[in-house]
Amino acid sequence: MPTDLVTKGKTKKRQLDYMRLPLVLTPPGFETPTTAVVELVNAMPGQGVTSMFNFGQVTGAVLGALGQAQIPTERITPRQWQAELKVSKDGAAARHMASSLYPNFANMLIRKKDDGRADAILIATAQARIINRRTNS
Numbered sequence: 090m091p092t093d094l095v096t097k098g099k100t101k102k103r104q105l106d107y108m109r110l111p112l113v114l115t116p117p118g119f120e121t122p123t124t125a126v127v128e129l130v131n132a133m134p135g136q137g138v139t140s141m142f143n144f145g146q147v148t149g150a151v152l153g154a155l156g157q158a159q160i161p162t163e164r165i166t167p168r169q170w171q172a173e174l175k176v177s178k179d180g181a182a183a184r185h186m187a188s189s190l191y192p193n194f195a196n197m198l199i200r201k202k203d204d205g206r207a208d209a210i211l212i213a214t215a216q217a218r219i220i221n222r223r224t225n226s
Contacts, residue, residue: 090105090110090113090147091105091106091109091110091112091113092104092105092106093106105146105147105150107150110150110151110154111154111157111158114154114155114158114160115158115160121158121159121160122160123160123161124160124161124162124163124220125155125160125161125162125163126162126163126164126165126212126213126216127148127151127152127155127162127163127164127165128164128165128166128167128170128208128212129164129165129166130144130148130166130167163216163220165212165215165216165219169215169219170211170212170215170216171215173215173218173219174186174211174214174215176211180201180204180207180208181201181204183204183207183208183211184198184199184203184204184207186207186211187206187207187210187211187214188207190210190211190214191210194210198210
């Protein structure tokens with residue numbers, strides 16, 4: 090995701106770069122993706138109001154940019170993709186599975202903070218399996 094480092098008070102935070110987002114989705118010289126997979130998540134108990142509002146804004150921006158680019162979306166819940174791949178919620182398990190399925194990406198999944206990247210890989214993998222079953226039945 091394209092982000093900018095923004096200073097708010099004395100802290101620096103990453104914020105979605107809304108202007109670059111469409112360029113990431115449809116970079117010049119590349120074919121438009123046939124489908125995008127978006128994880129359907131909900132607010133969780135204990136999460137702050139501000140963080141959930143920011144998360145909702147980013148989700149809306151991504152869905153809006155995908156719609157503008159005319160990229161069809163598939164949506165999947167965490168429970169669905171984890172059940173499809175028989176993987177737990179644990180970030181280390183997701184990184185291990187993604188590295189096993191795609192060894193060429195293993196070096197990008199080493200750090201604990203790479204669990205989001207591993208989740209993205211597994212979300213796409215699970216949805217591809219679901220789509221294949223749907224079209225082949």
